[in-house]
Amino acid sequence: EIVLTQSPGTLSLSPGERATLSCRASQSVRSSWIAWYQQKVGQAPRLLIYGASSRATGIPDRFSGSGSGADFTLTISSLEPEDFAVYYCQHYGDSPGTFGQGTKLEIK
Amino acid sequence: QLVQSGAEVKKVGASLKVSCKASNYSFSSYGISWVRQAPGQGLECMGWISADNGNTNSAQKFQDRLTMTTDPSTNTAYMELRSLRSDDTAVYYCARSLWSNYFDPWGQGTLVIVSS
Numbered sequence: 280e281i282v283l284t285q286s287p288g289t290l291s292l293s294p295g296e297r298a299t300l301s302c303r304a305s306q307s308v309r310s311s312w313i314a315w316y317q318q319k320v321g322q323a324p325r326l327l328i329y330g331a332s333s334r335a336t337g338i339p340d341r342f343s344g345s346g347s348g349a350d351f352t353l354t355i356s357s358l359e360p361e362d363f364a365v366y367y368c369q370h371y372g373d374s375p376g377t378f379g380q381g382t383k384l385e386i387k
Numbered sequence: 388q389l390v391q392s393g394a395e396v397k398k399v400g401a402s403l404k405v406s407c408k409a410s411n412y413s414f415s416s417y418g419i420s421w422v423r424q425a426p427g428q429g430l431e432c433m434g435w436i437s438a439d440n441g442n443t444n445s446a447q448k449f450q451d452r453l454t455m456t457t458d459p460s461t462n463t464a465y466m467e468l469r470s471l472r473s474d475d476t477a478v479y480y481c482a483r484s485l486w487s488n489y490f491d492p493w494g495q496g497t498l499v500i501v502s503s
Binding site: 310314316318323324325329335353367370371372373374375376377378379380381 | 413416420421422430431432433434442444445446452482486487488489490492493494495496
């Protein structure tokens, strides 16, 4: 089973700053099988990125995904107040899939 | 859109059944994944069921306690978890997905509290 490790655990930034979130897999994976989700308090997760770099419908272009092999990154180019949440990466190549432990993005 | 059944309180050793009603898409063209989230914790994949033929795939830790079914006549998926323990206390989510694919959209979640 592939294990995903996200870093940092918590990221403290201010609105307008750039956020870079990391997701490392325990072995090389196909980039087409990596997704990113955003979860706000009391809400269900929302798909942001699939296939490592494709934005889901309705997702602003300040969100971008990149990476290959075992290292993947979610970048938020300029943080908006509504972006402060928990972010999870997912590997979905082996059903039922696995999630990283999450990165909490908090307001500094 | 996926709409789940309401919150439940269960006793240790009991069974749980959560429903997930789909709308505004062709139900049989996708599957349903089930994910849970314990209080203050991350997301845990439980399993997946095809809404086309009922094929299922469960995470190993749930294989002996988890049953997933669908009712195509009502576009509803069900997740049953047996022999509940206190550490099954969690919010349970359903999400639309194809086999080995991303999850989108998600249901609103069902809070389940297991107490002794």
